Amino acid sequence: PEGWAAQPAKPLFQNASDMSWLFSSHSKSPTALEAISPSLSQKQLDLAKMLVDLGQAHLFDTWSKPDADAVERFFSKVEQLDNSYPGGVSAYVRNAQQLLADSKAGVNPLEGWTPSIPAGETLEYGSDAFNHYEDLGAAELAAVGFVLVAGGLGERLGFSGIKVALPTQVTTDETYLSLYVRSILAVQKRVLVLSGKEVKLPLAIMVSDDTAARTEELLKANDYYGLSAEQVTMMKQEKVACLINNEAHLAIDPKDKFNLLTKPHGHGDVHFLLHSTGTLGRWQEAGLRWVYFMQDTNALVMKVLPACLGVSKALSLQVNSVCVPRAAGESIGGLMALKHKKGSEMTVNVEYNQIDALLKATIEPKGDVAGDDGMSPWPGSINQLLFALEPYAAQLTKSQGKMPEFVNPKYTDGSKTAFKAPTRLECMMQDYPKSLPSTAKVGFCTVKGGLTFSPVKNNLIEARKKSDAGAPTHSAASGEADFYASACEALAKCGVAIPSAPEDIRSGVRVVSTPRVVIDPSFGLTLVEWRAKLLSPEKVSIGAGSTLLLKGDLTGLVVESLTLEARAGDS
Numbered sequence: 001p002e003g004w005a006a007q008p009a010k011p012l013f014q015n016a017s018d019m020s021w022l023f024s025s026h027s028k029s030p031t032a033l034e035a036i037s038p039s040l041s042q043k044q045l046d047l048a049k050m051l052v053d054l055g056q057a058h059l060f061d062t063w064s065k066p067d068a069d070a071v072e073r074f075f076s077k078v079e080q081l082d083n084s085y086p087g088g089v090s091a092y093v094r095n096a097q098q099l100l101a102d103s104k105a106g107v108n109p110l111e112g113w114t115p116s117i118p119a120g121e122t123l124e125y126g127s128d129a130f131n132h133y134e135d136l137g138a139a140e141l142a143a144v145g146f147v148l149v150a151g152g153l154g155e156r157l158g159f160s161g162i163k164v165a166l167p168t169q170v171t172t173d174e175t176y177l178s179l180y181v182r183s184i185l186a187v188q189k190r191v192l193v194l195s196g197k198e199v200k201l202p203l204a205i206m207v208s209d210d211t212a213a214r215t216e217e218l219l220k221a222n223d224y225y226g227l228s229a230e231q232v233t234m235m236k237q238e239k240v241a242c243l244i245n246n247e248a249h250l251a252i253d254p255k256d257k258f259n260l261l262t263k264p265h266g267h268g269d270v271h272f273l274l275h276s277t278g279t280l281g282r283w284q285e286a287g288l289r290w291v292y293f294m295q296d297t298n299a300l301v302m303k304v305l306p307a308c309l310g311v312s313k314a315l316s317l318q319v320n321s322v323c324v325p326r327a328a329g330e331s332i333g334g335l336m337a338l339k340h341k342k343g344s345e346m347t348v349n350v351e352y353n354q355i356d357a358l359l360k361a362t363i364e365p366k367g368d369v370a371g372d373d374g375m376s377p378w379p380g381s382i383n384q385l386l387f388a389l390e391p392y393a394a395q396l397t398k399s400q401g402k403m404p405e406f407v408n409p410k411y412t413d414g415s416k417t418a419f420k421a422p423t424r425l426e427c428m429m430q431d432y433p434k435s436l437p438s439t440a441k442v443g444f445c446t447v448k449g450g451l452t453f454s455p456v457k458n459n460l461i462e463a464r465k466k467s468d469a470g471a472p473t474h475s476a477a478s479g480e481a482d483f484y485a486s487a488c489e490a491l492a493k494c495g496v497a498i499p500s501a502p503e504d505i506r507s508g509v510r511v512v513s514t515p516r517v518v519i520d521p522s523f524g525l526t527l528v529e530w531r532a533k534l535l536s537p538e539k540v541s542i543g544a545g546s547t548l549l550l551k552g553d554l555t556g557l558v559v560e561s562l563t564l565e566a567r568a569g570d571s
Contacts, residue, residue, distance in 0.1 A: 030060035036071065044075045051078065054093045056250055062257050070258040077260050084238035085265075086272060086402035092240060096248035096425055099407040104246055104416045109406075110338075110354060114362045117377060118337040118347045120323075120443035121311045125450030126493035126527060130307055133445075134526045137309025141525065142191040142199050143289040144309070145389070146184055147274065149267050149429065150177075150215060150296045151208035151237055157459050157476060162211045165218055166456060168299040169480040171518050171549060176297055177218060179521075181225035183302045186521035189555055190529075202286070204233040204279050206270045212236050235273040240265040242422035243407075251422040261422055267383070268427030272401030280393040291392060293385040293429065297456040299483045301384060303490075304447045306526050308386050311445040318391045319433050321349070323446040324453045326380030328370040329356075331471075333430070334378030335444050347442035349381040349430040379444045382453050383430050386445075395436065403427040404434040450489055454482035464508040473509050481511035488514045488542070494530050495537030499544040515564075516547040523554040535560050 033048060040048065051059060059074075066074075082088040102109075123130040154163045164177040184201050191199050207215050216234060219225070224232060239262035242251035251261040270293070274280050283291070290309065294301045304322060312320040321335050333349040336358075350358060355378065356367040371377040409416075409423040433442045456479040458466065463475035472478070485501060492498045504513035524530040534540060535558055542548055545566035550557070 030057050030063070032063035032066070033060045036063075036066065039068070040071070040075075043079070044071070047075050047078045047082070050082075050088075050090060051250075054090060055247060056093070058249055059252060059260075062252075066258065073256075074258040074260075080238065081241055081260065081262070085240060086400045089241070092425065093248050093250075095405060096243055096407065099405065099425065100243070100246045100248060100409065103407055103409060110350070110358050112341045113338040113358070114341075115336040115338055115350070115358060115378075116363075118335055118379070118443055119315065119317075119441070120320075120335075120379065120445055121315070122379075122446045122448060123307060123311075125447050125452075125489070127449075130447065131527065133310030133314065134307040135310070135528065136313055137306040137311070138526050140290060140309045140313060141187045141306065142195075142197070142201075143287065144187070144201060144305075145283045145288045145291050146180070146201065146203045147270060147291060147293045148177075148180060148203060148205045148296065149270055149293065149383075150205050151211055151264070151267065152296060153210050157456065162214045162218070163296045163456075164211075164215065166297060166476070167480075169483050169516075169518065171484075171516050171547060172551070174518075175218075176299065177215075178222065178225050179299055180294060180301070181227055183521040185226050186525060189522055189553070190525055193555060200228065200231050202231050202233065202279075202283060202288075203227065204235055204274060206235050206237055206267070206273055208237050208264065209239070233277065233279050235270070235277050235279070237264070237269045237273065239263055240424050242424045243409075244419065244422050246417065263422075263424045264426075265424070266426040267429045268403040268405075268431060270429050271396060271403055271432055275393075275396035275401035280389065280396065284389060284393055289389050291387040291389050293383070293387075295383055295455060297479065298382075298384070298453055299479060300452050300454055300486050302521065302525070303450075303486060304445070304452050305386075307447060308445040311443075312386055312388065315441065315443055317386075317441050317443045318388045318436070319347075319440070319442040320386040321379065321381055321430070321442075321444045322384035322386060322452075323379035323444045324382055325446060325448045326376040326378055328368050328376045330376070330380065333381040334376065335381050336378060345438040346433060346436070348433050349428075350378075379446045381430055382455075383428075384453070385430065385432075391440070399435055402435070403429075404431045451482050451486040454479050454486075460507060460509070467505075467508065467510040473511075475509055477506050477509040477511050481506075481513070484516045484518070485512050485514045487517035487519050490527065490530055491517065491534075491537075491540075491542070493527055494534050496534065497538075497541035499542075513544075515542045515544065517542065518548070519550045520552060520554050522552075523550060523557065533558050 085092050150164045152163045154161055154166055159166055165175050167173045168176055168179050188199055188201055191197055242261040242263055244251045253259040253261045308320055308322050323335055326332060326334055331352050333351050334355050336350050337347045339345045360367045405425045405427045407423055407425050410420040412418040412420055455474050456476050458475045463473040466473045488498045501512040501514045504511055539561035541563050543565035546564045548564055
């Protein structure tokens, strides 16, 4: 055009014609990568440089005149991994190198720490103290955001679907997801009835590649079980790269040399996702004060929430681990207050396979033994957590959602120089307190004398073995039986005549046998509310082998009298 002067052509991408910068720290240049450099975008060049600088040049060794689609597939995967981990792939590799070095050296992460009983409350279900904290916490129910960790399939259980689609019991076949949502709806209705204020409490669901589509399909097929779609946030957990050696070299997918082998990072990613999706910020703007984490298959998860909220409020806890009584040697972690010889302190979950050795090395030569009451003195950690929202959001902003990690390579021999199979870094949601300063208020609430935890995670074969050993089976059979028993337990605390619950064997699994009682969450969220619905509990009795189903909106229901007996031959 007139007035324009011709200029020398410039490379489309900076440094694209000179790849020497890629190999400054490596004696062997990835020649295939060098050959295709003119066709790479600046972003791809940056990713390539990052990988080579991290010692990952081996990823390009097998490349030979790759087509554009293959190259795009590779760098898209690298970019996805870089975006889904705090600090990116560089931080992941550096963290892996340190953790793998510690693993090879046999570093004990609990070395120098001495345990003591943490701050918290142990409450007897239905006691005056329990009622006090339940009443205190009930006032906070309108300010809770709920988080459901639902990244798993039911394959281990012999179920082909997602775990939250499992039935809680066969009397109504209601799924876990439905029960959780209707419990949230019951909280909303309670707030409306008591205050006239309409609230919409949010539910964030962490899903995975395996469960995302099916969870969304289940919600939509059931019209979100009564929630509005805007109340539900789906957060998809990404995987992390696998590692093939102590140098933290990334693993190539054996089925595709232009892809990286990945595996799940662990349920600790829920913290990163709540931060990175902006969910916690939105919840703060909506005036919420608490975050309650629920596992995918514990139908009793709402039973202790009001009391635990009361404990958190009374003790000003930033982190409250909802715990259960733990038997000595039981395969669940124990919550411990740890003090280091250099003065730092933290209250954290200690994995069950570490408790015995820690105690023997510090305060109890006998190790993981029972106390005077026949139970372990350490509260049983079940990954059911209650956080104060404001300090939680502030900490995640500071850390960008990064969680403490660990690595568990399987070595070929005692030299610890080679792996049997690729490994990866992992993180657990209950390790969040490890990222907190010593001044953070972390504690627990244990409710004893009542059923509060009955997950479904073992298949029938495993459950039979545990049943024969006298251990909790945590199976579909026990989950259903405990669901009925929990409702009977609440009725009994209200003064209703309930028959004793003998043990029964169902499909080779030992369970408690109570009347089949299913009561909608809208009946009441606290024991006080249940008692108010039972005008004359002495006029209510439920016989062995009978079934009681109270379904629908029970907000205005009261029970004046009821005698329920099974017919002869029914069971």
